[in-house]
Amino acid sequence: MKQQWIHAGNAWCALLTLVVLLSPGLVRADENAPGRLMARQATMTSHAPITADHSKFEELKFDPVEQRSFKGPEVTRACLGCHNQASIQFHKTIHWTWRDPISDPERKIGKGGLTVNNFCVAVPSNETRCTSCHAGYGWKDKDFDFNNPETVDCLVCHEQTGEYDKFPTMAGYPAPWIEDPENPGRQLGKEFSSGKVFYAPNWSEVAQSVGRPDRTNCGTCHFYGGGGDAVKHGDLDSSLSNPDKHLDVHMGDKDSGGQEFACIRCHTTKAHDIAGRIYSNPAVMERKSLVENDLQPKIMCESCHTDSPHAAQKMNDHTDRVACQSCHIPTFARVKPTKMWWDWSKAGDKDREPVLDENGKPDYVKKKGEFVWAKDVVPEYHWFNGAMTTTTAEDRIDPTAEVLLQWPIGGRNDPNSRIMPFKVHRGKTPYDPVNNTMALPHLFPTGKDDTTAYWKNFDWRKSLEHGMSYAGVPFSGEYDFVETAFAYPTTHMVAPKDNVVQCEECHSRNGRLANLAGFYMPGRDRVQAIDYLGWAGVAGSVIAVFIHGLLRMLARTRREG
Amino acid sequence: MTQLNMKRIYLYSKFERFWHWVQAVLITLLLVTGFEVHGVYTLFGFERTVDLHATFGISWVILYVFIAFWLVTTGEWKQYIPTTKRLLEVMRYYAFGIFRGQPHPVQKKREAKHNPLQRLTYLGLASVLIPIMLGTGLVYYYYNELTMNDLGLVANLHVAGAFLILMFYVVHVYMTTTGHSLTAHIQAMFTGWEEVEDESQVEDWERADKVDNVTSP
Numbered sequence A: 001m002k003q004q005w006i007h008a009g010n011a012w013c014a015l016l017t018l019v020v021l022l023s024p025g026l027v028r029a030d031e032n033a034p035g036r037l038m039a040r041q042a043t044m045t046s047h048a049p050i051t052a053d054h055s056k057f058e059e060l061k062f063d064p065v066e067q068r069s070f071k072g073p074e075v076t077r078a079c080l081g082c083h084n085q086a087s088i089q090f091h092k093t094i095h096w097t098w099r100d101p102i103s104d105p106e107r108k109i110g111k112g113g114l115t116v117n118n119f120c121v122a123v124p125s126n127e128t129r130c131t132s133c134h135a136g137y138g139w140k141d142k143d144f145d146f147n148n149p150e151t152v153d154c155l156v157c158h159e160q161t162g163e164y165d166k167f168p169t170m171a172g173y174p175a176p177w178i179e180d181p182e183n184p185g186r187q188l189g190k191e192f193s194s195g196k197v198f199y200a201p202n203w204s205e206v207a208q209s210v211g212r213p214d215r216t217n218c219g220t221c222h223f224y225g226g227g228g229d230a231v232k233h234g235d236l237d238s239s240l241s242n243p244d245k246h247l248d249v250h251m252g253d254k255d256s257g258g259q260e261f262a263c264i265r266c267h268t269t270k271a272h273d274i275a276g277r278i279y280s281n282p283a284v285m286e287r288k289s290l291v292e293n294d295l296q297p298k299i300m301c302e303s304c305h306t307d308s309p310h311a312a313q314k315m316n317d318h319t320d321r322v323a324c325q326s327c328h329i330p331t332f333a334r335v336k337p338t339k340m341w342w343d344w345s346k347a348g349d350k351d352r353e354p355v356l357d358e359n360g361k362p363d364y365v366k367k368k369g370e371f372v373w374a375k376d377v378v379p380e381y382h383w384f385n386g387a388m389t390t391t392t393a394e395d396r397i398d399p400t401a402e403v404l405l406q407w408p409i410g411g412r413n414d415p416n417s418r419i420m421p422f423k424v425h426r427g428k429t430p431y432d433p434v435n436n437t438m439a440l441p442h443l444f445p446t447g448k449d450d451t452t453a454y455w456k457n458f459d460w461r462k463s464l465e466h467g468m469s470y471a472g473v474p475f476s477g478e479y480d481f482v483e484t485a486f487a488y489p490t491t492h493m494v495a496p497k498d499n500v501v502q503c504e505e506c507h508s509r510n511g512r513l514a515n516l517a518g519f520y521m522p523g524r525d526r527v528q529a530i531d532y533l534g535w536a537g538v539a540g541s542v543i544a545v546f547i548h549g550l551l552r553m554l555a556r557t558r559r560e561g
Numbered sequence B: 001m002t003q004l005n006m007k008r009i010y011l012y013s014k015f016e017r018f019w020h021w022v023q024a025v026l027i028t029l030l031l032v033t034g035f036e037v038h039g040v041y042t043l044f045g046f047e048r049t050v051d052l053h054a055t056f057g058i059s060w061v062i063l064y065v066f067i068a069f070w071l072v073t074t075g076e077w078k079q080y081i082p083t084t085k086r087l088l089e090v091m092r093y094y095a096f097g098i099f100r101g102q103p104h105p106v107q108k109k110r111e112a113k114h115n116p117l118q119r120l121t122y123l124g125l126a127s128v129l130i131p132i133m134l135g136t137g138l139v140y141y142y143y144n145e146l147t148m149n150d151l152g153l154v155a156n157l158h159v160a161g162a163f164l165i166l167m168f169y170v171v172h173v174y175m176t177t178t179g180h181s182l183t184a185h186i187q188a189m190f191t192g193w194e195e196v197e198d199e200s201q202v203e204d205w206e207r208a209d210k211v212d213n214v215t216s217p
């Protein structure tokens, strides 16, 4: 029975016993919201305890001098000595292939394929830079051997020292050992163009530290997508390494009341295959809680919280059409600014000085073009059934409108769709106006004598010609820039209940959901004619009784006077 | 005003007065919260106001069941049988006579509490407008359970009805001042006793059949 019946019933009982009408509907019982209790139970058991202390293994005690020549695969070989299925498992996953495992391989979806975004556009011909985020060693061009078990990088996901860094432009390898001539036995370090100095890892220490991935492991890549901290997702950045509950209730530290979840607490993993949304494929196909199926991944909010998590029925009424994230993530990029606009067409101006915005972020980089950053951003809301469109360099685009490179699929009339928040990154991105395809730039120079890389020569035509021919995609030789949009579901940075989006932020005339048409929403919608006629009628009634009353008064004074 | 002999008659039984005032309070609160839901102003905040509105709405549904039961079992429903007889006279009275201090053409009587204009209005209210409000309100309330595709029709009917209720409300409150004194009608609804001019007989056409069933003081 719905709550208001109970409240009304109570009220009547109260009234009948001559107590004033009271409305217990106002007593909130969130502390015991059923979804909270369910989730607490679902996460009560801890992970299976570790039964091996890796610091005791002789195999991982490398000779301190010998290990100076290590590049990485030496350690992997040691891991595989015991974990002899690990690379076989890992080779099948998207973390290794960078290809969508489910869609038609002909479409080449995946950044290891031909998928285009409006950040650094695409991987092909830029591998050495991009694959610093590949969990492998040496993917420097399209000839990389994806079947070599020893080029899997176990450490980047499993090491726990926090001191293991891959060098940004070395195809996934950490910096090599370079001896400091002035301090023999010490490293000089290798400097990246940003000024940051990278050192060769102490392979023994790093290898012995391994454990289950924590947030920082995943964050090494996922916090820095798009070429820097917080650039890409808006809801994933290094502030989630050590968040408090205010930033994310699940990942927040225990002291602040959070749950200290690692990523893999929700992104549950089977044989190195990590649950999550992949290109056009939803994270899960069915909305089920663990109560219904305890073997399914815990990737959905509903997996643990069920689909009726609120104490208030009215709130539960929403869960069939509104994703939890829509109300529980009021804004993204709450700590670090994220990129909202990237205009490649402005790149290459050597005279333009970057201007810093109020958060200290530059509006311009000669290599990349013009940016707009924003912090604490209200998401856009769209119908979403869990799948996204993707655009590859072979897909035809319509340059007369904004090109939706990655966009949520779903609609009001699709029963599996819900209203979901998104970060939408917009910008101007190179394309081929003759073939009407997106164009792949060769950005990162492969060496000193690279004559086509944009970041060395600042010549778009050469850069695009090389990028396209490298990827084997036809290119007319013409190029221009087209406005693009790239959407990311906003799903992290779940705020405490006190900070949720208030009802009227959507249930109001120009609220957050003003752009979603095709259905009636209380507080937002009205038939203007009814309102006009209604208010005219009310005003008419008021005026009529006012005049009537006035006339009565006048007539009376006249009669009596 | 012609001062005729006044006599006190008992018009409104305890339960009638009770439901009238509770209904008045509920309608007031429903209007206040309903138009906040509609986005006209902010008072309680959307979440609270929706909750309150539904609680008041459900309270009214419950009350209405009792009212309907009372009307049927007491036979009081006959007070609402519509008539056009002397309807024009009543209208003429409110349009002209009232300013000249003429007496009301239809006296209130135990057996005929409402003049023909009131009968029509209250009948329309009780049998059309209120059921529409309760009906659309309940559908609105159970929208999710009913797995309807769109709220639009129901919500717009509910809003249109709300405007009509508000118009009625304005006129109704004003009309309470048209008794032989400004507060006579209101007092009557509190005490049950109304002072009327002791002048005429109840005519047969006005007489409710089962007057005996009307509760006495």
Ligand code: HEM
Residues within 6 Å of the ligand: A521, A522, A523, A525, B026, B027, B030, B031, B033, B034, B035, B037, B038, B039, B050, B053, B054, B056, B057, B058, B060, B061, B133, B134, B136, B137, B138, B140, B141, B142, B155, B156, B158, B159, B161, B162, B163, B165
């Ligand atoms: C005097 C009687 C009533 C008035 C004047 C009234 C007025 C209103 C108004 C103006 C709205 C906003 C509609 C919109 O903008 O879409 C509304 C909404 C609503 N009304 Fe009423 N109403 C009345 C009686 C009822 C009753 C008896 C119920 C039955 C339970 C009810 C249930 C609702 C519900 C559920 C909503 C939608 C609130 C929400 O969930 O967003 N109302 N009402």
